[in-house]
Structure formats: structure tokens, C-alpha cells
Amino acid sequence: MHDSILHILNTTKTRIQTFGPDAYKKRSQPQFRKRDFIAAVAASQAEGRVPVIAEVKPASPGKSFREVPPSVAADLALEMEEAGAVAISVLTEPGVFRGSLENLKEVRKTVCLPVLRKDFIIDRVQLEEEGSDLVLLIAGILGKELGAFVELAIEKGFEPLVEVHSREDLELALETDTKIIGVNNRNFETLKIDLATTEELAPLIREYDLEHGTSHLIISESGMNSPSDVRRVMLAGADAVLIGSALMESDSVFDKTKEFVQGFCWR
Numbered sequence: 001m002h003d004s005i006l007h008i009l010n011t012t013k014t015r016i017q018t019f020g021p022d023a024y025k026k027r028s029q030p031q032f033r034k035r036d037f038i039a040a041v042a043a044s045q046a047e048g049r050v051p052v053i054a055e056v057k058p059a060s061p062g063k064s065f066r067e068v069p070p071s072v073a074a075d076l077a078l079e080m081e082e083a084g085a086v087a088i089s090v091l092t093e094p095g096v097f098r099g100s101l102e103n104l105k106e107v108r109k110t111v112c113l114p115v116l117r118k119d120f121i122i123d124r125v126q127l128e129e130e131g132s133d134l135v136l137l138i139a140g141i142l143g144k145e146l147g148a149f150v151e152l153a154i155e156k157g158f159e160p161l162v163e164v165h166s167r168e169d170l171e172l173a174l175e176t177d178t179k180i181i182g183v184n185n186r187n188f189e190t191l192k193i194d195l196a197t198t199e200e201l202a203p204l205i206r207e208y209d210l211e212h213g214t215s216h217l218i219i220s221e222s223g224m225n226s227p228s229d230v231r232r233v234m235l236a237g238a239d240a241v242l243i244g245s246a247l248m249e250s251d252s253v254f255d256k257t258k259e260f261v262q263g264f265c266w267r
């Protein structure tokens with residue numbers, strides 16, 4: 001693991017210990033009607049759009065994009081929605097990524113799209129926090145506990161998105177009940193991007209599904225800067241893409257999102 005990721009895991013652990021489980025209000029079920037991400041992806045494809053999950057990301061390791069208080073998060077998400085994004089991802093990790101649960105809450109109140117909570121979930125108590133439609137669970141971090149976290153997430157009313165980066169991660173993911181697998185093109189040890197990660201893993205997921213009569217939605221995550229990057233991962237078998245930095249760095253989040261959404265016809 002890269003130092004910045006280890007730092008995040010440590011501070012997350014400390015935060016949970018400091019505030020203690022009592023600080024987390026139990027989510028009353030059903031908390032709200034979950035927005036159907038899988039249906040949204042199908043609708044987007046049927047309309048000829050590229051399904052883009054657009055990410056509200058104030059910063060990333062070693063890089064700061066912009067100050068994002070909740071009102072700005074909501075405005076950005078609205079621009080993304082109006083430009084045709086299929087869902088919004090909101091960073092809630094408060095240290096390195098400078099996200100917040102307030103941003104998540106404000107975004108979900110403002111847009112009609114499904115919302116993904118992007119964080120480092122390492123403790124069950126985090127699944128009692130602010131609601132979202134989808135929650136990210138990272139196979140490389142949860143390891144053998146992944147299956148139990150997927151079950152709990154489902155029980156709590158979230159749609160899990162299990163993130164993988166290697167064949168070992170993928171094996172763990174395929175043993176769980178997740179319907180959505182995110183292939184992260186960024187290596188958590190070096191933080192380097194390689195879109196070939198999707199080219200390697202997406203076909204393995206397709207093969208698995210054919211053999212087992214199952215069906216997984218594949219999201220290619222990280223490192224896409226242009227419609228041609230998106231084309232590459234879609235041709236490799238991704239159903240949708242997750243883009244943060246390229247949008248946050250642009251002068252117009254609306255225009256940039258639109259560029260990706262309208263990108264090309266891949267069929």
C-alpha cells in the first residue's frame with residue numbers, strides 16, 4: 001500500500017475509535033427508496049449515451065482540485081446530472097481526499113441520480129452513516145471480510161460496488177453477492193494508472209458470467225482523461241466508467257461531463 005493510503009486507513013480507524021459507535025445513529029430501515037443504478041445504466045446505454053459516473057472529488061493524494069463545501073458539491077453534481085451523467089460519486093474521506101458526509105447528503109438531496117459513497121470502508125459502523133444508493137467496498141482492503149461487508153451493505157439498503165485491481169481481488173469479489181464490480185486502473189501501491197488493468201480483468205468477469213450463468217456490471221475506474229480513453233475501456237468490456245480528476249480539473253464541469261457522455265458510439 002502507498003503511504004497515503006496507509007495514512008487514510010490509520011486516520012479512518014482513529015476517527016471511528018475517537019467518535020465511537022455511539023456517535024453513529026442507526027439507520028432506520030427502510031431509510032429511503034433506493035435509486036436503481038443498474039436500471040440507470042441500461043437506460044443510458046439504450047439512449048446512446050456513455051454511462052459516466054461523475055465524481056465530486058475535492059482532492060486526491062498529492063493533488064488539490066478545489067474547495068468543495070456542501071453547496072459547491074451540490075452545484076457540481078447538478079452540472080454533472082444536466083450533462084447526462086448516469087450517477088454521481090461523492091468522496092466522503094475527509095483527510096487526503098477532503099470529502100465529507102455533508103457533501104454526500106447535500107448532493108443526494110439535490111440530484112435525482114443514484115449516488116455512490118466513495119470512501120475507505122473498514123468498519124461495519126461506517127455503514128450506519130449517511131445514506132447513499134451505492135457504497136464502495138474495496139476488495140484489496142477488506143480481504144477475507146469482503147463477503148460479510150457485501151452482505152451487511154445489502155442488508156442496510158445499499159447497492160455494493162466492489163472494487164478490484166488484481167486477479168486475487170477479483171476472485172474475492174466473485175465469491176460475494178455483489179452485482180457490480182469496479183475495476184480500478186490505479187494501483188494502490190504505486191498510485192500509477194494503467195488502463196490495461198480493465199483490459200485484463202473485464203474479460204475474466206465476462207468469462208466467469210458465461211460459465212456460471214451470472215451477470216455482473218463492470219465499471220472501469222480512474223485515469224480516464226479523454227473520450228478515447230473511455231472508448232478503450234468500453235471496448236475491453238466495461239459497461240460504465242467512473243471519472244473524477246478530469247472533470248474536477250476542467251473549467252466547465254458541465255462541458256467536460258458532456259464530452260465524455262457523448263464521446264463516441266462504441267457498438
Ligand SMILES: O=P(O)(O)OC[C@@H](O)[C@@H](O)c1c[nH]c2ccccc12
Pocket residue numbers: 055057060118119120163184221222223224242243244245246
Ligand atoms: O480521478 P480519477 O482518476 O478519474 O479516478 C476517479 C475514481 O476512480 C478514484 O477517485 C477512485 C477509485 N477508487 C477509489 C477509492 C478511494 C478513493 C478514490 C478512488
